[in-house]
Amino acid sequence: MRQMIEADGLTKEYGSVTAVNRVSFSVAEGELFGLLGPNGSGKTTMIRMLTGQVPPTSGSARVMGLDPANDPIGVRGLVGIIPEQETPPSFLTAEEYLCFVARIRSLDRIEERCDRWFDLLEFQEKRDVLCKDLSRGTRQKLMFAQAFLHEPRLALIDEPLINLDPIVQRTVKDFLQGYVQGGGTICLSTHILDIAEEICDRVGVLHNGRLLYCGRTEELAGAGRHLERSFLDLVRGDAGA
Numbered sequence: 001m002r003q004m005i006e007a008d009g010l011t012k013e014y015g016s017v018t019a020v021n022r023v024s025f026s027v028a029e030g031e032l033f034g035l036l037g038p039n040g041s042g043k044t045t046m047i048r049m050l051t052g053q054v055p056p057t058s059g060s061a062r063v064m065g066l067d068p069a070n071d072p073i074g075v076r077g078l079v080g081i082i083p084e085q086e087t088p089p090s091f092l093t094a095e096e097y098l099c100f101v102a103r104i105r106s107l108d109r110i111e112e113r114c115d116r117w118f119d120l121l122e123f124q125e126k127r128d129v130l131c132k133d134l135s136r137g138t139r140q141k142l143m144f145a146q147a148f149l150h151e152p153r154l155a156l157i158d159e160p161l162i163n164l165d166p167i168v169q170r171t172v173k174d175f176l177q178g179y180v181q182g183g184g185t186i187c188l189s190t191h192i193l194d195i196a197e198e199i200c201d202r203v204g205v206l207h208n209g210r211l212l213y214c215g216r217t218e219e220l221a222g223a224g225r226h227l228e229r230s231f232l233d234l235v236r237g238d239a240g241a
């Protein structure tokens with residue numbers, strides 16, 4: 001099976017803080033992989049290294065066969081990215097923003113593509129609204145649309161469901177599951193365990209920059225146990241170590 005992400009000993013130090021500490025894992029094509037961990041555990045830093053937004057201090061990665069440290073623009077051209085808490089530009093309408101992204105990516109059939117995303121994520125009626133006047137949920141739908149507009153084989157999404165109401169959460173979760181069923185690959189980060197338990201095939205648990213567990217979600221949850229229980233045992237056990 002083709003590996004879409006391979007991290008080998010990835011490490012990021014910010015001064016005296018080791019945000020990510022010698023982390024290795026891989027994500028195969030067609031997987032919905034979740035990076036779990038409490039706040040400050042290194043999830044965002046990991047996604048930034050994999051998408052070429054920050055270089056690692058040591059270790060290396062391959063993302064769809066490219067090294068994000070050496071070819072960040074190549075990686076960003078291939079993959080879809082939703083950075084943490086990023087919002088679309090306030091001065092453009094939803095449709096103008098999507099067209100802007102489509103032009104940067106040199107896409108064809110721009111109107112048709114945009115239309116499809118307004119339909120798929122159910123926000124056609126917002127296409128002419130300035131981004132500054134969109135609700136948080138609609139802005140996040142727009143961030144999904146820009147990330148998937150070029151139909152990437154792999155998307156990296158940092159905290160996709162944070163602060164979204166249950167209806168938008170459902171739309172987004174259904175979309176993500178449909179996307180991997182269609183052969184796409186997702187690497188998302190979340191500190192919301194219920195989401196991971198519901199949609200992730202495999203998870204990696206980060207704590208203080210270290211990967212404490214990497215494997216199938218149901219194996220971490222264990223027979224008859226809840227993922228939250230196992231997660232708390234892992235993280236508290238590590239804190240006390």
Ligand SMILES: Nc1ncnc2c1ncn2[C@@H]1O[C@H](COP(=O)(O)OP(=O)(O)O)[C@@H](O)[C@H]1O
Pocket residue numbers: 014017018019020037038039040041042043044045046
């Ligand atoms: N640009 C930065 N400069 C300094 N420290 C940072 C920077 N980014 C993250 N950190 C630190 O690295 C650690 C991991 O942060 P982060 O990757 O944002 O974790 P998470 O996304 O899991 O909340 C934290 O201690 C954070 O304060």
Ligand SMILES: [Mg+2]
Pocket residue numbers: 043044045084158
């Ligand atoms: Mg984060």
